[in-house]
Amino acid sequence: MLWQLRKLSTNEALSKPGPLPNNWGPIFGLHGFQEKLGDLSWLGSAYADQGWFELTNAEQKVLKQTETMALVEIEKNIANAALSNPAITVAEKMVWDNYLLSLDTACLCSNFAFDVNLPVRPDV
Numbered sequence: 001m002l003w004q005l006r007k008l009s010t011n012e013a014l015s016k017p018g019p020l021p022n023n024w025g026p027i028f029g030l031h032g033f034q035e036k037l038g039d040l041s042w043l044g045s046a047y048a049d050q051g052w053f054e055l056t057n058a059e060q061k062v063l064k065q066t067e068t069m070a071l072v073e074i075e076k077n078i079a080n081a082a083l084s085n086p087a088i089t090v091a092e093k094m095v096w097d098n099y100l101l102s103l104d105t106a107c108l109c110s111n112f113a114f115d116v117n118l119p120v121r122p123d124v
Contacts, residue, residue, distance in 0.1 A: 002055040002063070008039060009049050017055055017063055068116050072103055075121060079103070082124075095122045 005015040020037075040047035055063070079096050082088065088096075102119035109117070 002060055003037075003052050004055060005050060006053050007049055008051050014050060017060075020052065064116075068118075069107070072107060072118065075103055075118065076100065078121065082122075092122075092124045095124055 001019065002017040003020045004013055004017045006013055037052035040050045040052070079100050082096050083093060099119060099122050106116070106118050
């Protein structure tokens with residue numbers, strides 16, 4: 001379960017998605033009462049217009065895809081940097097080209113959003 005602290009008026013994210021903080025319950029005396037998390041204004045002016053929201057499956061899927069695509073982009077930049085090396089051999093070029101193709105293939109998998117199987121970066 002992923003949660004995110006958001007501004008109620010604009011739905012702006014105030015935290016990265018993740019589990020609820022471990023200390024929220026004991027601090028506010030609400031351990032086990034998740035229905036009070038959607039609007040924290042009862043805690044005082046410092047928490048007005050804030051609330052914790054559980055991310056939907058669709059939001060989690062988009063988050064996972066975004067993170068994975070960023071990782072793929074980093075890997076592609078590494079591969080392209082290796083390919084731009086003027087001292088690269090033909091065999092090394094083939095290995096890096098295959099790696100780039102494998103990255104593209106991994107991105108096209110139907111279960112890409114949840115089960116990411118990126119290829120191992122070449123060690124050349």
